[in-house]
Amino acid sequence: MKVQLVSSKYQPEYSWSGLRAHRTHLRLREKYSIETDVICIGTESTDSTTYDLDGLSVKRILSSKLRKIHWSLGKGPLRRITNAAMFHHEARRVTAELSKRQFDLLHVFGYSPATTAAIRYARQNDIPLMLELVNVVKTPYQHVPGTRRFSNYNLNIQSIIVAISNELGETSERAGLTGNIWVRPNPVDTTRFTPTTPNARAKSKQELFGFDPEDRVVVYVAKFPERKNHSFLIDVLGKLSTNFKLVLAGPPLPDIHSVPGLTANTIPSLTKKARELDVADRLVVHPDFVDFAQYLKAADVTCFPSEQEGMGTPLLESLAAGVPVIANAGESSFREHIIDASNGYLKPLNPKEWASAIISAVDFPEDQRRAFAESTTERYSTDHIDYDYHRFMIALVESQPGERVSVKILRTRRWCAIAPGTKQEAALRDQGITQISKLSCSFHCERISEQK
Secondary structure, three states, rough: OOOEEOOOOOOOOOHHHHHHHHHHHHHHHHHHHHHEEEOHHHOOOOOOOOEOOOOOOEOOOOOOHHHHHHHHHHOOHHHHHHHHHHHHHHHHHHHHHOOOOOOEEEEEEOOOOOHHHHHHHHHHHOEEEEEOOOOOOOOOOOOOOOOOOOOOOOOOEEEEEEEOOOOHHHHHOOOOOOOEOOOOOOOOOOOOOOOOOOHHHHHHHHHHHHHOOEEEEEEEEOOEHHHHHHHHHHHHHHHOOOEEEEEEEOOOOOOOOOOOEEEEEOHHHHHHHHHHOOHHHHEEEEOOOOOOHHHOOOOOOEOOOOOOOOOOHHHHHHOOOOOEEEEEOOOOOHHHOOOOOOOOEOOOOOOHHHHHHHHHOOOOOOHHHHHHHHHHHHHHHHHHHHHHHHHHHHHHHOOOOOOEOOOHHHHHHOOOOOOOHHHHHHHHOOOOOOOOOOOOOOEEEEOOOOOO
16 A cells, blocks of 8 residues: 655654654554655745655655745734745645655645645545544634635545544534544554653653652653743742752744744743742753653653643653643643543643642552553554554545545454465454455445535
């Protein structure tokens, strides 16, 4: 199977969704021999280029001149015009690139000129589509600016919508999509995110941050847009005793960016605020990409005060590592996974309430931590979700123009197009899958009368 992956952002540009897309397709290549090429845009670059990343060919398509003009205009009203011009130009270039390639399936992550062009290209050319909703959106449908009223297409046929939260699943249903919505959180790589022991945690505190083994370490790793709310946790730190330390890490925004937030030049404002609250000696700010799995080894608790969050993958990774989570009660995606006093706490954005929750969570016993780690792993491991990816992709590729692929039906069938005697078959049998067809999957598709 040949998959064309189209993503708004991609490595090495920092993006959780781009990183997840990359790791997912590396695993699918290893487990199921799925070939993948990548087209992306990005927000931090101004030049188009082609490069190889872990054996995947990546083509970044940008309109350099228009982007430079757009970014030079600050926040004036002309930016709406230049943004539309840039969107149209880049979407046309992505469409032209797609027309040169041959592939069986389009897999789309995010929202950008590239993803908008890819969705429309799939619908116009009867190409199976898997569309991932990775951020809070009003609708799964994407349109080039100014064309919403004039561009209709159908996401019910030959497509599966991947919603990483119940809220996004409900958004898809409100848009008229039925039966082809796969609601599931982002997968957790259980080879990297596993519980640690108290002794190993104490050692990591010293090695990573120079803290004392008895210190209580609160960790938050995220990029620095304003909605991630890093500054709020400094207020929380001010309500905690001196043995509590706070680690804030993640890449800063580029100097030229389209959303409010902190750049490398403005991140020192966090340290300034900490000095004003007399907690600077208990704060570590690391404005760079870090290995979250390593940071979790030193964490007593993690915090997620972010807003407008489609589904924070690090939240599930924290739980899989046996680290309790304090999260913003106002975010529905967080409410799907955090159970008060069981694996963390949900609290409104009030520093005093967060401080109280942190004090309670750091004392969760080790058996409780391991229990919710095992529960998270059982439900959201990459093995389980990769298996579903593979069979859903096969169903899409084997569907015909005008057919609807039913996620509900697929979930009740345990078939896979793997020849007997192969290493893929052995791997599937290890997962408890015993029904394996000799030639191809007998997936169910419903022919529908509606036209594109």
